[in-house]
Amino acid sequence: MATPNPIRVTVWNEGLHELKNEAVQKIYPDGIHNAIAAFLQAAGFATRTATLRQPEHGLTQEVLDTTDVLIWWGHLAHGEVEDAIVDRVQQRVLAGMGLVVLHSGHHSKIFKRLMGTSGDLRWREADEKERIWVIEPAHPIAEGLPEYFELQPEEMYGERFDIPAPETLVLVSWFEGGEVFRSGCCYQRGSGKVFYFRPGHETYPTYYQPLVQQVIINGVKWAYTRTPVAPRVVAVKEFMK
Amino acid sequence: MATPNPIRVTVWNEGLHELKNEAVQKIYPDGIHNAIAAFLQAAGFATRTATLRQPEHGLTQEVLDTTDVLIWWGHLAHGEVEDAIVDRVQQRVLAGMGLVVLHSGHHSKIFKRLMGTSGDLRWREADEKERIWVIEPAHPIAEGLPEYFELQPEEMYGERFDIPAPETLVLVSWFEGGEVFRSGCCYQRGSGKVFYFRPGHETYPTYYQPLVQQVIINGVKWAYTRTPVAPRVVAVKEFMK
Amino acid sequence: MATPNPIRVTVWNEGLHELKNEAVQKIYPDGIHNAIAAFLQAAGFATRTATLRQPEHGLTQEVLDTTDVLIWWGHLAHGEVEDAIVDRVQQRVLAGMGLVVLHSGHHSKIFKRLMGTSGDLRWREADEKERIWVIEPAHPIAEGLPEYFELQPEEMYGERFDIPAPETLVLVSWFEGGEVFRSGCCYQRGSGKVFYFRPGHETYPTYYQPLVQQVIINGVKWAYTRTPVAPRVVAVKEFMK
Amino acid sequence: MATPNPIRVTVWNEGLHELKNEAVQKIYPDGIHNAIAAFLQAAGFATRTATLRQPEHGLTQEVLDTTDVLIWWGHLAHGEVEDAIVDRVQQRVLAGMGLVVLHSGHHSKIFKRLMGTSGDLRWREADEKERIWVIEPAHPIAEGLPEYFELQPEEMYGERFDIPAPETLVLVSWFEGGEVFRSGCCYQRGSGKVFYFRPGHETYPTYYQPLVQQVIINGVKWAYTRTPVAPRVVAVKEFMK
Numbered sequence: 001m002a003t004p005n006p007i008r009v010t011v012w013n014e015g016l017h018e019l020k021n022e023a024v025q026k027i028y029p030d031g032i033h034n035a036i037a038a039f040l041q042a043a044g045f046a047t048r049t050a051t052l053r054q055p056e057h058g059l060t061q062e063v064l065d066t067t068d069v070l071i072w073w074g075h076l077a078h079g080e081v082e083d084a085i086v087d088r089v090q091q092r093v094l095a096g097m098g099l100v101v102l103h104s105g106h107h108s109k110i111f112k113r114l115m116g117t118s119g120d121l122r123w124r125e126a127d128e129k130e131r132i133w134v135i136e137p138a139h140p141i142a143e144g145l146p147e148y149f150e151l152q153p154e155e156m157y158g159e160r161f162d163i164p165a166p167e168t169l170v171l172v173s174w175f176e177g178g179e180v181f182r183s184g185c186c187y188q189r190g191s192g193k194v195f196y197f198r199p200g201h202e203t204y205p206t207y208y209q210p211l212v213q214q215v216i217i218n219g220v221k222w223a224y225t226r227t228p229v230a231p232r233v234v235a236v237k238e239f240m241k
Numbered sequence: 242m243a244t245p246n247p248i249r250v251t252v253w254n255e256g257l258h259e260l261k262n263e264a265v266q267k268i269y270p271d272g273i274h275n276a277i278a279a280f281l282q283a284a285g286f287a288t289r290t291a292t293l294r295q296p297e298h299g300l301t302q303e304v305l306d307t308t309d310v311l312i313w314w315g316h317l318a319h320g321e322v323e324d325a326i327v328d329r330v331q332q333r334v335l336a337g338m339g340l341v342v343l344h345s346g347h348h349s350k351i352f353k354r355l356m357g358t359s360g361d362l363r364w365r366e367a368d369e370k371e372r373i374w375v376i377e378p379a380h381p382i383a384e385g386l387p388e389y390f391e392l393q394p395e396e397m398y399g400e401r402f403d404i405p406a407p408e409t410l411v412l413v414s415w416f417e418g419g420e421v422f423r424s425g426c427c428y429q430r431g432s433g434k435v436f437y438f439r440p441g442h443e444t445y446p447t448y449y450q451p452l453v454q455q456v457i458i459n460g461v462k463w464a465y466t467r468t469p470v471a472p473r474v475v476a477v478k479e480f481m482k
Numbered sequence: 483m484a485t486p487n488p489i490r491v492t493v494w495n496e497g498l499h500e501l502k503n504e505a506v507q508k509i510y511p512d513g514i515h516n517a518i519a520a521f522l523q524a525a526g527f528a529t530r531t532a533t534l535r536q537p538e539h540g541l542t543q544e545v546l547d548t549t550d551v552l553i554w555w556g557h558l559a560h561g562e563v564e565d566a567i568v569d570r571v572q573q574r575v576l577a578g579m580g581l582v583v584l585h586s587g588h589h590s591k592i593f594k595r596l597m598g599t600s601g602d603l604r605w606r607e608a609d610e611k612e613r614i615w616v617i618e619p620a621h622p623i624a625e626g627l628p629e630y631f632e633l634q635p636e637e638m639y640g641e642r643f644d645i646p647a648p649e650t651l652v653l654v655s656w657f658e659g660g661e662v663f664r665s666g667c668c669y670q671r672g673s674g675k676v677f678y679f680r681p682g683h684e685t686y687p688t689y690y691q692p693l694v695q696q697v698i699i700n701g702v703k704w705a706y707t708r709t710p711v712a713p714r715v716v717a718v719k720e721f722m723k
Numbered sequence: 724m725a726t727p728n729p730i731r732v733t734v735w736n737e738g739l740h741e742l743k744n745e746a747v748q749k750i751y752p753d754g755i756h757n758a759i760a761a762f763l764q765a766a767g768f769a770t771r772t773a774t775l776r777q778p779e780h781g782l783t784q785e786v787l788d789t790t791d792v793l794i795w796w797g798h799l800a801h802g803e804v805e806d807a808i809v810d811r812v813q814q815r816v817l818a819g820m821g822l823v824v825l826h827s828g829h830h831s832k833i834f835k836r837l838m839g840t841s842g843d844l845r846w847r848e849a850d851e852k853e854r855i856w857v858i859e860p861a862h863p864i865a866e867g868l869p870e871y872f873e874l875q876p877e878e879m880y881g882e883r884f885d886i887p888a889p890e891t892l893v894l895v896s897w898f899e900g901g902e903v904f905r906s907g908c909c910y911q912r913g914s915g916k917v918f919y920f921r922p923g924h925e926t927y928p929t930y931y932q933p934l935v936q937q938v939i940i941n942g943v944k945w946a947y948t949r950t951p952v953a954p955r956v957v958a959v960k961e962f963m964k
Contacts, residue, residue, distance in 0.1 A: 090839075094840060094841055094885070096620060113839060114839040115839055116813075116836060116837040116838055116839050116912050117817060117912055117913050118817055118913065131419055133399075133400045133401070133420070133421050134400070134401065135400055135401060135423070136401075136406070136670065137401055137673060138578060138670070138672075138673035138674070138675075138707045138709075143708065143709055144709070147401065158374075159374045159375070159376055159413065160374075160375065160376060160377075160378055160388065162817070162913055164887065164890075164910065164911065164912060165377070165409065165410065165890060165911065167649075167650075167887075167888060168406065168649075169406065169410070172400065172413065172421045172423075173421070174415060174416075174419055174420065174421045175415075178372055178415055179374070179415065180374050180413045180414070180415045180421050182376070182413075187887070188618065188620070188887065188888065189839050189840055189887060190620075190840050190841065190885055191619060191620035192620070193620075225620045226625065227620075227625055227626070331598075335599060335600055335644070337861060354598060355598040356598055357572075357595060357596040357597055357598050357671050358576060358671055358672050359576055359672065377911070378914060379819060379911070379913075379914035379915070379916075379948050379950075384949065384950055385950070403576070403672055405646065405649075405669070405670065405671060406649060406670065408646075408647060408890075408891075409890075428646070429646065429647065429859070429861070430598050430599055430646060431599050431600065431644055431861075432860060432861035433861070434861075466861050467866065468861075468866055468867070613901055615881075615882045615883075615902070615903050616882075616883065617882055617883060617905070618883075618888070619883055629883065640856075641856045641857070641858055641895065642856075642857065642858060642859075642860055642870065647859070647891065647892065650888065651888065651892070654882065654895065654903045654905075655903070656897060656898075656901055656902065656903045657897075660854055660897055661856070661897065662856050662895045662896070662897045662903050664858070664895075
């Protein structure tokens with residue numbers, strides 16, 4: 001599906017697991033970013049990728065200025081992301097760029113920066129089953145989803161998840177081992193929208209799952225702001241008599 | 242613990258299961274209302290009860306006017322509650338009375354009236370385990386609770402629960418059979434606070450569970466509004482020059 | 483602008499002021515409903531109207547079933563709207579129909595039904611100036627709006643407005659006489675979206691104001707749910723072993 | 724009024740206007756911090772002060788660890804507050820300390836850190852009248868307030884205020900010159916509560932106004948968390964078979 005002015009998506013990935021871990025290489029031979037970019041491209045978005053080890057982590061001002069929605073996957077090296085780049089991404093979000101934060105991105109600098117909290121949570125790697133329930137079935141991010149869908153195996157993430165209460169809570173996960181988790185969380189920050197989506201442990205083929213792809217595609221559409229308005233500091237005299 | 246001006250609680254119960262069902266009679270020989278009233282009285286509240294079959298369902302204007310927080314348990318006979326009494330309870334909530342709706346009260350007229358939605362949900366009676374997770378550990382309703390606590394057996398209630406998104410979501414349940422549920426939900430309506438709390442199937446001794454009691458006690462304290470202000474329609478001229 | 487499957491809008495108006503009041507007749511010779519329908523039709527929606535004095539108030543099950551978004555204007559005769567029709571409209575909203583409530587509709591049965599509150603507010607008719615500020619500039623309902631716009635003269639509506647806290651507060655009004663008001667309020671109820679928009683006193687030509695029209699057009703687009711999902715009561719056995 | 728375990732409040736003030744500006748010195752000869760501390764002390768809180776030019780800005784770990792609620796007033800020198808101290812304050816908020824941010828603190832590092840947004844707004848110094856409306860009259864922060872109260876003269880702050888939508892919006896200001904502003908905003912961050920309150924330009928005697936004092940006293944009580952629970956990262960094995 002081609003559109004005249006497709007939404008421009010940049011998929012950012014740390015890209016380190018893929019270099020070090022054979023299991024991850026097998027699942028994502030071109031990296032998690034290219035797996036995600038592939039299905040987004042197929043869905044009609046204008047898609048490119050960026051990774052940690054590129055100059056400026058691939059997120060130059062020019063790249064960000066021509067990105068409508070940024071996807072973020074990171075895990076091992078949150079601390080290596082330079083603060084100046086985090087500042088830049090935050091400014092673009094406040095000016096209207098959408099941001100979709102995936103899985104272990106809960107501890108990324110940019111997510112913590114936009115949330116103001118630690119992003120801490122419970123977790124466990126036990127190859128267990130996750131069942132994701134749709135809490136707001138009429139929300140754009142739930143479009144095309146059944147009442148619930150399952151991922152197995154996945155890593156467990158459990159509450160308490162240290163985030164501000166989501167402005168809209170779309171998805172809640174049930175885990176075989178006994179936990180629950182707010183898995184699909186929507187926020188507005190400035191003119192930009194932020195969507196956190198839980199699944200995607202690097203050693204599982206989660207991003208090939210059609211319904212996971214559907215959620216991310218829906219998330220991109222939802223996070224896209226057609227006519228963003230940048231916040232401004234204004235000293236105004238005009239209204240006073 | 243006696244206090245000079247204790248919070249005045251009225252525990253309302255339909256009171257029909259107790260008449261018909263031997264299993265319920267064994268668990269709650271004096272009715273669910275008296276079991277709840279007992280631990281609330283012991284917690285220092287000034288407590289009384291009211292039931293469906295009393296004149297005006299025990300909820301005369303005088304009773305409501307001297308009630309700070311009303312507890313509501315109903316199931317079999319929501320339709321028998323007269324609309325005029327529902328109106329009266331709604332008015333008192335808007336004027337500042339707290340309301341704690343328990344379990345099957347999700348389908349009560351008063352809860353649907355205050356929510357504007359159907360209150361529909363999934364359910365299953367299978368003697369299964371419920372694990373209740375604390376999502377907002379610093380909320381007054383979570384005071385004294387551990388990270389999670391368990392009830393077994395309990396009835397399953399599952400999403401999608403047709404309620405407006407809670408203003409504060411305090412508790413989320415995990416069920417053995419695979420569902421999740423928003424189990425502790427806070428709302429403001431007019432000057433009154435509304436707390437929905439899930440557990441309490443009539444054939445299980447749920448209201449004797451100390452942590453369930455703790456949540457209800459906390460809910461009463463939270464729902465109590467010291468200085469309610471009634472909404473008013475006002476035609477005002479005074480500000481115009 | 484014609485579209486293959488335009489959003490189907492029904493504009494409901496009480497239609498009584500127009501019969502009784504010469505000033506209103508002059509401004510809206512074909513009724514408020516037709517003035518609103520005209521600009522919605524021009525904006526590309528498939529538009530029709532319905533009024534109080536029609537059989538079933540013009541809101542038969544068939545009409546509602548083929549309505550994507552319903553606009554509501556009422557004032558003098560909220561009490562004449564039959565409860566059975568209010569039930570029917572509420573069911574359609576919960577099943578996914580959008581609802582845009584205008585001005586004095588804050589006291590309509592359907593708005594109070596969906597909110598659970600009284601809808602009370604302060605008001606004054608003093609031909610004063612209203613300045614409407616955009617609080618969430620990136621929200622779809624604010625698309626194309628400047629930072630603020632003015633209406634003069636308008637009726638004053640002031641806080642405290644007895645509504646549940648809006649899930650999104652898009653617009654806040656300033657009034658010359660000294661009040662503020664939450665003028666653009668968004669809610670989700672079941673699968674349906676509800677938008678309350680304040681302006682539109684019957685003796686002023688408010689609905690000819692281009693930016694007022696813009697907000698209502700945006701409101702219709704926002705309130706439209708592409709793939710609504712009706713809430714269901716479900717007894718489920720399938721997950722238990 | 725003395726209480727056995729009074730809430731421990733630390734009032735932080737930049738304290739620079741008082742050194743440079745004679746008008747400010749006249750109004751607050753002992754500094755804004757001591758003016759605020761005086762009425763808080765009189766209200767029964769255990770109160771102390773801290774200022775920018777003290778070692779560690781007066782906010783040592785020991786001071787923060789024994790502070791239940793921190794008040795923040797800054798304006799000229801937000802940039803001089805060391806990031807390490809901001810980190811420390813943020814950690815304490817997430818661990819349960821309340822934070823009340825006043826007036827120009829909307830641009831402080833700690834407020835922007837906890838909000839994730841710019842805090843930008845419109846402003847004008849024109850000695851104009853502010854009328855503050857109570858939007859949630861039953862909220863603890865509104866206790867004892869009339870429907871509205873006035874400050875004159877005050878500085879104007881206007882929308883759009885670049886903050887996340889408040890979890891509870893308690894107060895909205897009307898300004899003579901034509902603006903509105905969300906003046907009393909509540910947030911939860913981790914186990915800590917954050918309250919932003921608008922008034923308090925340094926050249927006006929705002930903090931001597933009894934109702935302004937009432938709001939700040941109420942804000943301290945509201946922001947105090949009795950039993951905070953620190954968020955934790957936990958790797959858990961115990962639930963899996």
